[in-house]
Amino acid sequence: MAQLRSLLLPTIFCLGGLMGNYFDRYTQSKNIVAEKASLVTTTDNKCSLGDIPSSAKEIMKFGFPSCENLKFREDYVLSYNRVHRTANWVIEHLTADKVFQRDFKRKSSMFKEDTSVPVLFRSTKKDYRNSGFDRGHLAPAGDHGYSLKALKDTFYLSNMSPQVGVGFNRDIWKRLEEYTRNQTRVYTDIYVITGPLYLPKESAEKDGKRYVKYQVIGKNDVSVPTHFFKIIVGDNRKKKSNAQLQLQVFQMPNEKISKGTPLDEYKTSLKSVEKASGLLFLDKASSLAIATDRSAI
Amino acid sequence: MAQLRSLLLPTIFCLGGLMGNYFDRYTQSKNIVAEKASLVTTTDNKCSLGDIPSSAKEIMKFGFPSCENLKFREDYVLSYNRVHRTANWVIEHLTADKVFQRDFKRKSSMFKEDTSVPVLFRSTKKDYRNSGFDRGHLAPAGDHGYSLKALKDTFYLSNMSPQVGVGFNRDIWKRLEEYTRNQTRVYTDIYVITGPLYLPKESAEKDGKRYVKYQVIGKNDVSVPTHFFKIIVGDNRKKKSNAQLQLQVFQMPNEKISKGTPLDEYKTSLKSVEKASGLLFLDKASSLAIATDRSAI
Numbered sequence: 001m002a003q004l005r006s007l008l009l010p011t012i013f014c015l016g017g018l019m020g021n022y023f024d025r026y027t028q029s030k031n032i033v034a035e036k037a038s039l040v041t042t043t044d045n046k047c048s049l050g051d052i053p054s055s056a057k058e059i060m061k062f063g064f065p066s067c068e069n070l071k072f073r074e075d076y077v078l079s080y081n082r083v084h085r086t087a088n089w090v091i092e093h094l095t096a097d098k099v100f101q102r103d104f105k106r107k108s109s110m111f112k113e114d115t116s117v118p119v120l121f122r123s124t125k126k127d128y129r130n131s132g133f134d135r136g137h138l139a140p141a142g143d144h145g146y147s148l149k150a151l152k153d154t155f156y157l158s159n160m161s162p163q164v165g166v167g168f169n170r171d172i173w174k175r176l177e178e179y180t181r182n183q184t185r186v187y188t189d190i191y192v193i194t195g196p197l198y199l200p201k202e203s204a205e206k207d208g209k210r211y212v213k214y215q216v217i218g219k220n221d222v223s224v225p226t227h228f229f230k231i232i233v234g235d236n237r238k239k240k241s242n243a244q245l246q247l248q249v250f251q252m253p254n255e256k257i258s259k260g261t262p263l264d265e266y267k268t269s270l271k272s273v274e275k276a277s278g279l280l281f282l283d284k285a286s287s288l289a290i291a292t293d294r295s296a297i
Numbered sequence: 298m299a300q301l302r303s304l305l306l307p308t309i310f311c312l313g314g315l316m317g318n319y320f321d322r323y324t325q326s327k328n329i330v331a332e333k334a335s336l337v338t339t340t341d342n343k344c345s346l347g348d349i350p351s352s353a354k355e356i357m358k359f360g361f362p363s364c365e366n367l368k369f370r371e372d373y374v375l376s377y378n379r380v381h382r383t384a385n386w387v388i389e390h391l392t393a394d395k396v397f398q399r400d401f402k403r404k405s406s407m408f409k410e411d412t413s414v415p416v417l418f419r420s421t422k423k424d425y426r427n428s429g430f431d432r433g434h435l436a437p438a439g440d441h442g443y444s445l446k447a448l449k450d451t452f453y454l455s456n457m458s459p460q461v462g463v464g465f466n467r468d469i470w471k472r473l474e475e476y477t478r479n480q481t482r483v484y485t486d487i488y489v490i491t492g493p494l495y496l497p498k499e500s501a502e503k504d505g506k507r508y509v510k511y512q513v514i515g516k517n518d519v520s521v522p523t524h525f526f527k528i529i530v531g532d533n534r535k536k537k538s539n540a541q542l543q544l545q546v547f548q549m550p551n552e553k554i555s556k557g558t559p560l561d562e563y564k565t566s567l568k569s570v571e572k573a574s575g576l577l578f579l580d581k582a583s584s585l586a587i588a589t590d591r592s593a594i
Contacts, residue, residue: 067365068364081575082575082576083495083574083575118577120568120571120572120577121575200513200518209512210518212510212520213508213510214509215507216497216507216509221497275417275418276380277380278379279379280415280417
């Protein structure tokens with residue numbers, strides 16, 4: 001009954017909108033419209049969502065960085081950017097149980113278009129073909145081998161960004177992903193936020209001007225990020241109730257990086273990634289609980 | 298009573314979010330959080346909003362292109378982009394009564410920071426100073442001289458984009474704004490959607506690669522759009538109930554354009570602006586009502 005009541009009013013609110021919405025243009029999927037609505041709050045936006053799967057509630061424990069085009073998958077949550085045709089951010093919840101139980105191999109999965117994205121804004125396999133870039137997972141396949149569904153869900157192209165292959169995706173970025181998984185040996189729960197950045201730099205003409213410049217690939221102009229970020233929150237409060245959340249923030253250029261370069265060279269501040277991404281992270285994490293780390297960043 | 302009931306449930310939904318939200322970092326304003334929530338629907342997102350002013354209901358008659366960081370002003374509605382530090386889109390509703398009643402001059406207004414935007418993502422007057430770019434209004438001051446409040450509201454820096462001055466903002470773009478206002482002599486109601494674009498182009502090296510490149514200005518890296526779009530919907534249904542909506546779509550490069558160049562040279566298709574902006578426009582306009590125009594674009 002309580003559940004019914006909690007759905008009634010948002011449904012009424014939505015109805016007016018739905019009735020006026022005659023177009024379903026450029027999209028092949030109506031699934032989202034049929035969803036029941038519920039609300040979540042971000043730092044200063046309120047997002048209206050479909051029913052959130054219970055797994056997502058755990059994944060999104062520390063808040064939504066933004067509300068734009070949310071996709072709830074088996075074991076991650078993603079916000080899709082329709083201009084860039086790749087994600088704004090992807091959030092995962094990792095535990096040792098999950099990440100080291102690799103019953104399913106990535107060979108059992110195939111890259112696939114995300115049909116929940118309108119065709120006009122969707123990236124395709126063809127966009128990546130002969131581009132010179134890897135289809136780089138944001139939520140890595142290697143985090144979700146415990147479940148065939150979870151693994152397969154990481155292969156949506158909405159979870160890919162064009163990444164430099166040799167020297168980045170297949171090397172240092174892979175090392176960062178392995179490092180992240182290994183943090184589940186240190187913390188009972190790991191929350192990971194991953195996403196692309198498009199950073200400005202000084203102009204080559206040294207005239208003091210700054211430009212953002214990035215390549216786009218394929219017919220759908222999929223953006224090639226200049227950098228990627230990964231935010232790792234280590235949570236040991238299940239072990240020790242007063243444990244502080246531990247925060248590690250990485251930002252790496254999407255380019256060939258010399259073998260053996262320490263990951264630590266790419267540590268940065270949360271604020272720097274927030275400024276560059278336009279996102280505010282971890283708004284539901286108590287400022288007290290992560291004070292030690294935040295003060296340093 | 299009905300009003301009370303319509304507020305009760307969204308309030309309960311929000312409460313959970315608010316209670317977990319300990320941070321109000323990088324922002325000076327809590328106004329948004331205190332707002333009462335209601336919902337609107339876009340093509341495949343549902344937006345949760347504060348109470349919509351009744352004027353906004355008319356302005357937003359044909360739907361929300363997106364839900365991101367919405368700002369409801371006296372006589373326009375804006376979606377703010379936190380990465381670019383300028384709008385995604387601005388929507389106005391114009392009538393002859395309003396646009397030709399110029400009781401208040403723009404000299405009575407001053408540019409001002411938008412304190413509803415978190416400091417980290419906010420553009421400032423200093424960002425524009427000595428940048429070589431004008432603070433170009435998206436909702437033009439000249440559309441809103443009938444009311445001091447409406448006029449002043451167009452001076453929020455969130456409603457500005459860096460525009461080339463001579464040859465663009467002060468010339469052809471101004472002509473387009475005047476043309477738009479004059480359309481209120483042809484249609485009883487005009488709905489205008491204005492926004493920036495960041496378009497890719499072939500690389501100078503002619504290697505077949507395509508890049509998006511745009512300047513950023515000031516300490517806050519305010520993006521200088523490569524282009525701007527303006528979508529004009531002419532609605533004569535008050536005069537003639539079966540009148541079709543008339544659609545005109547313009548896209549102009551943010552650069553000096555030769556004096557006297559006809560506006561028509563910059564006409565484009567709605568789909569082209571949709572693809573470039575990542576937005577779907579007019580989702581609440583009946584496809585039948587604007588079929589004639591849509592078929593041609």
